[in-house]
Amino acid sequence: MRSRRWTNWILICFLACCLSISAKAAWGHAPDEVGGFEPVPNRIEEFDWQLPSWVPRPVVPDDNPMTAAKVELGRHLFYEPRLSVTGDFSCATCHLQHLAFADGKTLPAGATGEVHPRNSMGLTNVGYNSVQTWANPLMQHLEQQMLVPLFGEEPVELGMAGRENELLQTLQSDSDYQQRFQDAFDDESPVTVRNISLAIAAFERTLNSFDSPYDRYRYGGDATAISDAAKRGEALFNSERLECFHCHGGLNFSDSTRHERSGFTEIAFHNTGLYNIDGNGAYPSDNTGVQEITQKAADMGRFKAPTLRNIEVTAPYMHDGSVATLDEAIAHYSAGGRTISEGPHAGVGSQNPLKSSFIKGFSLTETEKQDLMAFLKSLTDETFLTNPKLSSPFE
CATH class of the missing domain: 1.10.760.10 (Cytochrome c-like domain)
Structure with a gap:
């Protein structure tokens, strides 16, 4: 099982590169023995984070600047069950807002019913994480991480591996999504897997909690x-x-x-x-x-x-x-x-x-x-x- 999961991770990283996610966004910096990393400069933006004055902004990759249109598209996609192989499973299935975007279960099950070995981690302030998931020092960016639930096979989460064209056709045929992708991305053909990942990551960076x-x-x-x-x-x-x-x-x-x-x-x-x-x-x-x-x-x-x-x-x-x-x-x-x-x-x-x-x-x-x-x-x-x-x- 361990070697199969490692193979799955290599496949996801290869897919990230194929989707033209920048090398920095895909891999970050190589970790040293004590876990120190150089900071990534933050992009100067006009996005309204709606954060208290004492709270610094999260770091945003240069190739995925924050915009209101992109965040709103990402919000729709985060809750969209058509991103799953069964059509009834979304990111939000395992990340419930009233539970701080955890799910209250010991172990979650993916769209196909496969039980996962790890608990669904809450997404509170996920944009402030220097590393994503429970135990992968290479998984440093939300754009990169989103590919795992979408296409990962060990274990299956959303289960869309090999169904990329089907996924894109579903979104392209929806007039509301057509407009939202166009508003969010200045691309000739904006409905792409890369833009799905960028939009969801942008929404996740707004899951900020500083009013306890x-x-x-x-x-x-x-x-x-x-x-x-x-x-x-x-x-x-x-x-x-x-x-x-x-x-x-x-x-x-x-x-x-x-x-x-x-x-x-x-x-x-x-x-x-x-x-x-x-x-x-x-x-x-x-x-x-x-x-x-x-x-x-x-x-x-x-x-x-x-x-x-x-x-x-x-x-x-x-x-x-x-x-x-x-x-x-x-x-x-x-x-x-x-x-x-x-x-x-x-x-x-x-x-x-x-x-x-x-x-x-x-x-x-x-x-x-x-x-x-x-x-x-x-x-x-x-x-x-x-x-x-x-x-x-x-x-």
């Missing part, structure tokens, strides 16, 4: 926006005792973040001791993290730390959805790794030799645990979860 109670407290100067318990929880979160902030810090509560003010861009992956099947650090063979790409033993079990914004509504957690609740997630980190006592995945995660040095374990009183929970829940942005500009245009 915590934001109003920390950046808006409203001392009453969060409770005293949440304020104590923030202090715990940022303490060396818990170490949370090392992997979930900064603007997006993730250490794989970049924006227009970034002095440098970090891409990081971490082993949190979720598994330790053989006592030597092994993870389930169909979900080995970055090791699947790099083939390096030290990368076993390393996955991206996703944003904690809207974490209250994105359960279940971890790359495989195997942690059901926030309470369980806190317990996992408190123990310094998960112990599975029986079954094929049995092992003591806290003893995983490949585990991050930040996962040391800690003890909390019940009051402290509730304080930490209150802080995490203060990151829920109800405006984002209900913003009509991000919702389906077909309802």
